[in-house]
Amino acid sequence: MVSGxxxxxxxxxxxxLLEQGARVAALDLKQAGLERLAATLDAGERLSLHPLDVADTQAVDQAVAAAEAIHGPIDHLASVxxxxxxxxxxxxxxxxxxxxLSINxxxxxxxxxxxxxxxxxxxxGAIVVVSSNAAGTPRMEMGAYAASKAAATQLTRCLGLELAEYGIRxxxxxxxxxxxxMQRGMWADESGRAKVIEGSLASFKAGIPLGKIATPDDVSDAILFLLSPRAGHITLHDLRIDGGATFDLG
Known part of the structure; x- marks a missing residue:
């Protein structure tokens, strides 16, 4: 199950996930976006679409029940x-x-x-929540976002502690x-990418030591690893995918 x-x-x-042969329940608020995604894939019955708002408890519960009815037990959740x-x-x-707070x-x-x-x-089972490096690093004009991501991070670690006895990571x-x-929407012009990489002393934001921003594949690689048996002895972990931008600060 993948949200977002x-x-x-x-x-x-x-x-x-579909490339690896998985069955996927895809969740998103944007039904048109889900349908566009499905139209570009040849997944057949391995993909089900569930338009919903993750802030709606009833809709979430119904989607989980529907996904299991279609695909069988949900063994992996990626909350994106x-x-x-x-x-x-x-x-x-x-x-x-x-x-x-309600969504993030x-x-x-x-x-x-x-x-x-x-x-x-x-x-x-294995659960991965996509948070943000802003959860542990103060950012100008991002108080609500950073606070909500910090809450998601600590929620996941507490959940991991409670579920460890059941073998759930x-x-x-x-x-x-x-x-x-989302990132490109923050850029005022074509120089936005370069400014992010460089950082800004005026807004107390460090640049990116690796000299590039991440791709969705970079982040997906990390999620796939943590969902997989290769991460079978990893739980309660927060994996930063930021090119060194936060110097691995907690």
């Missing part, structure tokens, strides 16, 4: 859906703050809760700047 599947990292991950909320803290409206932290909570309840009796992937629509 209609674009960016989520779309890339769906494609990669998220929104970018910009703005200085003193200027944020209540609804902007609440939207960021509440979405992983609702999905993981629904899936984990089914994984526990089976005593197997829970990990976090924390990308930095990644070449997605």
């Amino acid at each position: 599947a209609a674009q960016g990292i989520g779309e890339c991950l769906v494609r990669r 859906a998220g929104v970018l909320q910009m703005g200085r803290v003193v200027d944020l409206e209540d609804h902007e703050w609440e939207r960021a 932290a509440g979405g992983p909570f609702r999905l993981a809760r629904a899936v984990a309840r089914r994984m526990i009796p089976r005593r197997r 829970c990990n976090v992937v924390s990308p930095g700047s990644t070449d997605t629509g």
Whole structure:
């Protein structure tokens, strides 16, 4: 099961999973985006589409039940859906703050809760939540986003502790700047990429030591690893995919 599947990292991950022969339940708020994705694939019955808002508990529970009815037990969950909320803290409206928390932290909570309840009796499963390196690094005009991602990170680690006795692993992937629509939407012009890589002393933001921003494949590689048996003894881990931008600070 992959949320945020209609674009960016989520779309890339769906494609990669299908290439490996997996059955995938693709979740996203954008039904048209899901249908566009399906039209570019030849996945047949291995792909099911579930348009929903991850802030809606009933919709999440129904999608999990429907996915298991179609594909069988959900053994892997990648919670990728998220929104970018910009703005200085003193200027944020209540609804902007609440939207960021409800989707970026509440979405992983609702999905993981629904899936984990089914994984526990089976005593197997792997969950990966896509957070952000902003969860551990203060950023100008990103208070709501950073706080919501910090909540998602700690939620996942606590869940991993609670589920360890059942053999269920829970990990976090924390990308930095990644070449997605969300990232490009923050750029004022074509120089945006170079400015991100360079960093900004005025806004207290470090650049990227590797000299490039991540691709969706870079992040998908990390998610696929943590979902796989190759990561069989890894849980409660937060894997940074940011080219060294946060110097691996917690």
